Amino acid sequence: MSTSEVLSAPLVLEYPFRRTVGVVQGAFLTGLRDGKVLGIRTTDGRVLCPPVEYDPATGDELTELVEVGTGGVVTTWSWEPEPRAHQPLDRPFAWALIRLDGADTTMLHAVDAGSPEAMATGMRVRVRWADERSGSITDIACFEPESADTDPTPPAPPEHPTDEPVKLIETPARLEYRFTAGQATTRFLHGITEKRILGERCGVCGKVYVPPRGSCPTDGVATSEQVELPARGIVTTFCVVNLQFYGQAMEVPYVCATVLLDGADIGLFGLVQEIPFDQVRMGMRVEAVWVDDEELGPTMTNIKWWKPTGEPDAPYESFREHV
Numbered sequence: 001m002s003t004s005e006v007l008s009a010p011l012v013l014e015y016p017f018r019r020t021v022g023v024v025q026g027a028f029l030t031g032l033r034d035g036k037v038l039g040i041r042t043t044d045g046r047v048l049c050p051p052v053e054y055d056p057a058t059g060d061e062l063t064e065l066v067e068v069g070t071g072g073v074v075t076t077w078s079w080e081p082e083p084r085a086h087q088p089l090d091r092p093f094a095w096a097l098i099r100l101d102g103a104d105t106t107m108l109h110a111v112d113a114g115s116p117e118a119m120a121t122g123m124r125v126r127v128r129w130a131d132e133r134s135g136s137i138t139d140i141a142c143f144e145p146e147s148a149d150t151d152p153t154p155p156a157p158p159e160h161p162t163d164e165p166v167k168l169i170e171t172p173a174r175l176e177y178r179f180t181a182g183q184a185t186t187r188f189l190h191g192i193t194e195k196r197i198l199g200e201r202c203g204v205c206g207k208v209y210v211p212p213r214g215s216c217p218t219d220g221v222a223t224s225e226q227v228e229l230p231a232r233g234i235v236t237t238f239c240v241v242n243l244q245f246y247g248q249a250m251e252v253p254y255v256c257a258t259v260l261l262d263g264a265d266i267g268l269f270g271l272v273q274e275i276p277f278d279q280v281r282m283g284m285r286v287e288a289v290w291v292d293d294e295e296l297g298p299t300m301t302n303i304k305w306w307k308p309t310g311e312p313d314a315p316y317e318s319f320r321e322h323v
C-alpha cells in the first residue's frame, strides 16, 4: 500500500449498560410486563404516556399513575424501508407517534402496516404484545392497524420468579462505522507501525501536536512540519482505576495516565505499568514498552504501556502548562 493512501478501517464502539429506571419508569415497564400501559396524571389533569417523573411544562413532581388504552391514534409517521438489525421489525414498517386512548401525549413506536399506503395520520392502531415479556419497551412488539386480522388479547403474563417491580434495564449501545484517519493521522499511524512517533508543529505558535490532527486548534492553520518525538516523556496526570468492567483486559487496580513526550505540547493517553500503582506520580519519567515487532500495526496499541525510566522526576513548573 502506498504510504500516501489515507488509512480507513471499520470501527465498532460498543459498551453494555445497565441502568436503574426509577419508580415511574419502573412502574411503566412493570405494567408492560403485565400487559398494560400506564401513563401519569399531571396536576392540571393531563395524562402523559410514556410517564415521566416531572411535568415538563411546570416541573411538578408527578406520582399518579393511570392505566391508558392499548389502542390509539397515529399523529405522525415516517416509513422505514430498510430496517436495520435490532429494530422492532425485520420487514419494512412505519415509525409513528401514537397517542393512546386516555393519553394526551404520544409514544414513539413501530407500526406493522405492510406498506406506506396502509399508513395515515389519524389511523387507529393497537398494541401487538411480544410473546414473552420481561419489563422492557420491546414487550410491545409493535403496533398494528386496528383493522388487522389478529387477536389483540395480550398473551398470559409469563411466570415471573418474583412479582418484583422492574428496577433495572439493559441498554447496550453499539455503533458500527468506518473511520477514515485523514492525512495527518495516517502519517502518524504509518510512523507508529515502525515504532516512530510523529507529531506535527504549528507554524504560527510552534506547538507540537501528537497524534497530529493536521491543524492547530488555536491558530486554525494546517500543521505541515513533521517532528519525530522520542518514546519518552513524563506523566503529567493519572488516575488509578479500581472498577472492574466488562471487556477490561487489565487487572485492577491499574493506572491510566497522560504522558507528555519530550518535545510535545499535548499529552498521549496510556497505561503505566512495571511500578506499583500507588507509586505512580506526576512528573515521573516514563518510556514506551512496545509490542513484539510481529504484532506491530497502524494502531496506538503498539505501545503496550509506559514504564518508569528511573530518571529523576521532572519539576512541576516544567509541565504545569500541560496539566
Ligand SMILES: [Zn+2]
Pocket (backbone or CB within 6 Å): 202, 203, 204, 205, 206, 207, 216, 217, 218, 219, 220
Ligand atoms: Zn498554533
